[in-house]
Amino acid sequence: MTETTGGPPPPGCAPPRLSAQELVAAQAQTLAAPRRDYSLAAKVLFTSLDVFYGKTRTLSKFKVLELVARVPYQAWEQAAYIAVTHVHERTGLARRIHERIAESRAQQDNEQWHLLIIDELIDQHGIGEGRLRFFWLPQVIALVYYQVSWLTFVVRPAWSYRLNADFEDHAEHEYASFVAEHPEWEIVEFVSQFTADYGQYACLADVLRQIGHDERVHKQESEAQLAQPRFH
Ligand SMILES: [Fe+2]
Numbered sequence: 213m214t215e216t217t218g219g220p221p222p223p224g225c226a227p228p229r230l231s232a233q234e235l236v237a238a239q240a241q242t243l244a245a246p247r248r249d250y251s252l253a254a255k256v257l258f259t260s261l262d263v264f265y266g267k268t269r270t271l272s273k274f275k276v277l278e279l280v281a282r283v284p285y286q287a288w289e290q291a292a293y294i295a296v297t298h299v300h301e302r303t304g305l306a307r308r309i310h311e312r313i314a315e316s317r318a319q320q321d322n323e324q325w326h327l328l329i330i331d332e333l334i335d336q337h338g339i340g341e342g343r344l345r346f347f348w349l350p351q352v353i354a355l356v357y358y359q360v361s362w363l364t365f366v367v368r369p370a371w372s373y374r375l376n377a378d379f380e381d382h383a384e385h386e387y388a389s390f391v392a393e394h395p396e397w398e399i400v401e402f403v404s405q406f407t408a409d410y411g412q413y414a415c416l417a418d419v420l421r422q423i424g425h426d427e428r429v430h431k432q433e434s435e436a437q438l439a440q441p442r443f444h
């Protein structure tokens with residue numbers, strides 16, 4: 213069993229895998245915790261998602277969240293690689309930027325497993341989705357969000373980290389509430405082609421709690437970067 217560290221893992225590591233008992237405790241902790249004081253940009257994003265996809269928590273809405281969640285990490289990774297192009301002769305600095313790249317890559321991969329698992333669940337549950345609202349519109353939102361993440365990261369990295377911390381905090385709370393709203397998922401078996409990549413869980417509720425905990429770790433990582441937002 214993976215040990216819980218209670219804080220963000222080192223750069224380039226996936227978030228820790230929790231036991232069933234730890235997952236239940238983590239969910240309760242999230243439900244009891246206040247949300248972050250969201251920035252205006254984050255509020256605009258969350259309200260837009262509610263307008264487009266409704267306030268009710270659904271697997272289809274979480275798919276959109278996961279598609280968008282990968283985007284800041286892609287933007288940061290790209291910006292950091294460009295930074296290395298400019299400063300590679302300062303090897304100490306380049307090495308430290310590389311650590312940020314490794315962290316962004318690990319976060320991106322983690323979000324990608326979330327996305328694929330939610331996609332698989334939508335398929336397993338036979339949920340029908342309109343192509344325009346659930347395929348094309350999320351692509352547009354992700355594209356806009358990429359530009360915002362990249363631009364803010366270049367102009368003032370703290371803005372980008374804060375927006376992402378808000379996004380991850382929102383996701384963490386939404387997953388905790390989503391699982392609480394579906395007690396029937398405590399006895400639904402988690403059957404997936406991604407268990408080798410993401411782990412084996414006793415039930416559907418547990419894998420969604422694990423995803424929610426990953427979002428907490430992502431939030432903590434962005435909050436840690438907020439303390440020293442610029443490459444130095
Ligand atoms: Fe996620």
Ligand SMILES: [Fe+2]
Nearest residue numbers: 281380427430
């Ligand atoms: Fe996340």
